[in-house]
Amino acid sequence: ARPIVVDCDPGHDDAVALLLAVGSDEVDLQAVTTTFGNCSVDDATRNAVQILTLAGATGVPVAQGAAGGLDGVSTLGNYVHGASGLDGPAMPEPGFEVVAEGAVELLRRVIESSDEPVTIAATGPITNVAQLLLDHPEVSDGVREVIFMGGSTERGNHTPTAEFNTYADPEALDVVLRSGLPVRMVGLNLTHQALATPEVVTRMAAMEHTVGRTCAAWMGFFGASYNRVWEFAAPPVHDPCTIAALIDSDVIEWREAFVAVELQGTWTRGTTVVDLHHRYPDERPNAQVAMTLDAARYWDLVIEAVDRVGRS
Numbered sequence: 001a002r003p004i005v006v007d008c009d010p011g012h013d014d015a016v017a018l019l020l021a022v023g024s025d026e027v028d029l030q031a032v033t034t035t036f037g038n039c040s041v042d043d044a045t046r047n048a049v050q051i052l053t054l055a056g057a058t059g060v061p062v063a064q065g066a067a068g069g070l071d072g073v074s075t076l077g078n079y080v081h082g083a084s085g086l087d088g089p090a091m092p093e094p095g096f097e098v099v100a101e102g103a104v105e106l107l108r109r110v111i112e113s114s115d116e117p118v119t120i121a122a123t124g125p126i127t128n129v130a131q132l133l134l135d136h137p138e139v140s141d142g143v144r145e146v147i148f149m150g151g152s153t154e155r156g157n158h159t160p161t162a163e164f165n166t167y168a169d170p171e172a173l174d175v176v177l178r179s180g181l182p183v184r185m186v187g188l189n190l191t192h193q194a195l196a197t198p199e200v201v202t203r204m205a206a207m208e209h210t211v212g213r214t215c216a217a218w219m220g221f222f223g224a225s226y227n228r229v230w231e232f233a234a235p236p237v238h239d240p241c242t243i244a245a246l247i248d249s250d251v252i253e254w255r256e257a258f259v260a261v262e263l264q265g266t267w268t269r270g271t272t273v274v275d276l277h278h279r280y281p282d283e284r285p286n287a288q289v290a291m292t293l294d295a296a297r298y299w300d301l302v303i304e305a306v307d308r309v310g311r312s
Ligand code: BDR
Pocket: 011, 012, 013, 014, 038, 077, 080, 123, 124, 149, 157, 163, 164, 165, 238, 239
C-alpha cells in the first residue's frame, strides 16, 4: 500500500476523506496532521481524534499544526461546518492522545523514517506542508507527491473567485507550487461533481452501523449549509476526491497545466489561475489538474470504505 499522510481541517468532508483512507487497502495512513480552516486548529485536532476513534483507527498518530496562515491570519469556515467544525451527529469521546510534537515535526519524522516516498494529501489550508518545505527542504526527496484539495479552474466559494483553502493561505500554496515537487490539484471544478445526492445519503444511512449513520448525518448538516450559503441541492463532498485518486487511478481525469495563485488582487486574493490553454507561453506546467470525476465510481469507493470501517 502507498504510504500517505493526511493534513486536514475536519470538517465534514475531511472526515469522510479520513474514513476513506482508513477503509482502503491501497493506501497506508501513516499520520494525520491538523490545521486551522473549517474551524480553529484546536477544534480540528479534537475532531480528527474523534473521527479516528469512531473509525477504530486509534493507532494513527495525530499532531496539531498551524493556527493561522503563513501571514498569521486565521480564516475560518464555521459558517459551513458549524461551531465545532463537525456539527451534527454525536461523536465518541476522544480515544487517544495527540502526539506531543507538532505537525511539521511529525510529517518530517514519518517521511524520513519511511522506506518508500510518502504521499501528502492536503485537504485544508496548506500551511503545514509549506512550513515543512520551508523549514526542512531536504525532506522533498522523501515525498512522492503532494495532492491537495483547493482552488478551481473556474468559480470560487469563499469569495466569488477564490476557493476556501487557497483563500485561507495563498502564500503557502505558492510555496508548494514553486517547490518542484509533483503536485496534483483537486479544485472545485472537480469536487462539484462529487455531490452527495439523496441516493448516496440513503446508501450511507442504510448501513447497519454507527459509522454509516454518522456519515449520513454529516451529509445532512453539510448539505443544509451548502443549500443555505450557495443554493446547492446536494453538497459537494470535496476532500475524499484526493484520497480516491490515490486509491483508483481511473476515478479522475487530469490535465497538466501551469497553476499560480493570486497573492495580491483587490478582489481576487487566493484565486488559482489555471492555464489550461497555454496563454502564458513562458510558464512551464507545474501541476496535474483534476478535470473530470467518475462520480459513480467515486461513490462506490467511498461507500465501500465507510462500510468496511463500520463493520470492522
Ligand atoms: C474546502 O473547504 C472546506 O469547506 C472543505 O473541507 C474543503 O476542504 C472546500 O472549499
